[in-house]
Amino acid sequence: MINITKMNDVNITVNADLIETIEEIPDTVITLTNGKKILVKESRQEVINLVKCYKKELFSRFLKED
């Protein structure tokens, strides 16, 4: 799950696993796999970074267990 800001400054948490595409036109539009589109204030790169951080956090637990 990643925390992002919608156009009207509302913070929402999006399921990162449902992201299909992220476009900058020039506003960032996140299209989910269910066809829903979310307009967000973060740039495309920022969203990508958030997803990466989230996944890292998620999977780092498995490394510790080894």
Next chain:
Amino acid sequence: MTILNIASIIGLISGIVLMIFGIVFDMGTMSVSFGKIMNFIDIPSILITFGGSFTTLMTMEPSLKTYVEKLASFKLVLQTPAYNDVETIKNIIALSNVARKEGLLALEETANSIEDEFLKKGILLIVDGTDPELVRSILETELSCIEGRHSDTIGFWDKLSAMGPAWGMIGTLIGLVNMLKDLNDPSTIGPNMAVALVTTFYGSVLANWICIPVVNKLKARNAAEIMMKEVIVEGLLSIQAGENPRVIEEKLKSFLNPTNRAEFDVNEGGEVDG
């Protein structure tokens, strides 16, 4: 700024002029005798037909205020609406170019210079970051309310077109009853019968000369306005989805008839990027 609707004005005036000419013109002697008009003027008949029609409409209406408003809607027929399909689509494409270059928030400034309230409302909703489904439902609700109001007005003239002939018939019945009550002199049958039939004539003229044309004019105008607002809704949602202006143009052009489409292609306004 209202432009007179030439078609309506020519239609209404020439309709009544030709009818009167038909009454006064005599083919046999190729002469015009205005005295014949007096055959068609009868005060009691006018009271029964027009009085009856308009007062029953008053009974049907929710309030006197709406009755007066709907009667006043007649002037819409004499006007030409200021909007234009091609202009609207060009506006939307210009907006999509702005959104594409500077982002959706830049539309706010552009929105202030737009006159069309419906388009303005839609843009402000988008700028506020409203969800697309919500934008669509808000605009479509407004659309259906507009359509409802229009069909109320159309219904008013439709009812009047039914009431005219009905009260004309009532007037004719009154005339016949009075005529048959004192039928001592058979020579009066003709003149009395003529007076009795004049009410039916008034009713038919009211329906066919005024009401039915008004109903159809308002229907056509309603259809054009609703179509244009649907174009606006589609365009706004496409802008919000970040579609390419060129794609939006192609999408909206399908609403236009071939003539307007050709007019549109002559002076292309869309830019391609992305």
